[in-house]
Amino acid sequence: TPDAAAPPVRVEREGVVAIVTIDRPKALNALAPEVLGALAEAFEELAQAGDAVRGVLVVGAGGRAFVAGADIRALAPLTPEEGAATGRLGHRVAALIESLSAPVIACVDGFALGGGLELALACDFIYATDASWFGQPEVRLGLIPGFGGTVRLPRAVGLALAKELIYTGRRIDAATAEAAGLVARRFPDRESMLAGARATVEEIAANAWTAVGIAKRVLVAASGTPTATAVELEVAGFEDAFRTDDMREGVAAFLEKREPGFRGH
Numbered sequence: 001t002p003d004a005a006a007p008p009v010r011v012e013r014e015g016v017v018a019i020v021t022i023d024r025p026k027a028l029n030a031l032a033p034e035v036l037g038a039l040a041e042a043f044e045e046l047a048q049a050g051d052a053v054r055g056v057l058v059v060g061a062g063g064r065a066f067v068a069g070a071d072i073r074a075l076a077p078l079t080p081e082e083g084a085a086t087g088r089l090g091h092r093v094a095a096l097i098e099s100l101s102a103p104v105i106a107c108v109d110g111f112a113l114g115g116g117l118e119l120a121l122a123c124d125f126i127y128a129t130d131a132s133w134f135g136q137p138e139v140r141l142g143l144i145p146g147f148g149g150t151v152r153l154p155r156a157v158g159l160a161l162a163k164e165l166i167y168t169g170r171r172i173d174a175a176t177a178e179a180a181g182l183v184a185r186r187f188p189d190r191e192s193m194l195a196g197a198r199a200t201v202e203e204i205a206a207n208a209w210t211a212v213g214i215a216k217r218v219l220v221a222a223s224g225t226p227t228a229t230a231v232e233l234e235v236a237g238f239e240d241a242f243r244t245d246d247m248r249e250g251v252a253a254f255l256e257k258r259e260p261g262f263r264g265h
């Protein structure tokens with residue numbers, strides 16, 4: 001098929017913004033194993049960019065879907081062990097997104113279902129257009145969420161709504177997702193969403209790169225851990241911030257009533 005010949009994931013750079021496009025529109029950007037492999041490669045490369053990339057937008061091509069889930073055709077013949085390996089590949093992509101210093105914004109326009117919602121949940125936060133739908137329909141296929149849905153969805157929306165969504169396989173629209181705290185910001189269309197996401201990255205880029213990276217590290221590590229552990233992780237991150245030149249500069253600039261000149265170390 002022409003879909004199989006084209007690279008399923010593209011990375012473009014616009015200044016300090018990187019845009020990762022999942023480009024398999026004929027299958028609603030379903031996450032076939034080669035798409036997951038290409039996503040892993042893309043995030044491994046972005047980790048090499050250091051502070052040249054201050055934020056990453058993840059988008060789906062074609063205008064109908066962010067990602068409609070794992071590729072059901074590819075799941076069909078798998079043995080239980082191969083199924084588990086596919087799950088682990090998805091978790092590897094999530095781990096790469098979470099270990100990247102730069103914040104990653106899922107920009108959802110259309111369906112974010114199953115593994116698609118799970119990919120979005122692995123990102124730092126979700127922006128969405130009004131034309132978006134969210135759900136974990138796996139039980140309709142005899143499956144359960146396998147890329148982190150049972151872990152991150154309850155953290156995002158609370159246990160009650162997460163269970164309702166996972167047991168029913170029901171889809172919710174963008175307004176409902178925003179009200180539930182799943183979506184950070186909602187936009188009328190794709191253009192305004194991408195402009196809003198770029199503006200957010202520019203705003204983040206004006207801050208101390210070191211501090212943003214430490215904050216992300218602490219937020220990711222503390223998520224789901226008991227309060228005492230989370231507090232210790234925060235103390236360690238706070239201490240690390242004191243070790244940076246950027247902290248000395250940021251505090252001095254405030255006291256001297258001038259703009260800070262952050263250097264990223």
Ligand code: HXC
Pocket residue numbers: 026027028030068069070071072073083086087090111113114115116137138141143144145146147
């Ligand atoms: C493979 C998919 C697909 C998927 C859509 N397509 N989703 N192919 N895997 N997840 C393909 C269709 O087969 C079809 O191909 C084309 O994309 C367009 O989809 P349609 O169904 O014709 O479009 P529409 O009627 O508008 O319905 C859209 C939809 C529906 C509601 C999103 O496609 C749908 O329900 N998709 C499956 C969603 C789902 O169950 N996702 C969870 C997957 S399991 P053709 O060739 O016919 O044109 C999962 C587990 C994660 O994610 C963990 C794994 C370890």
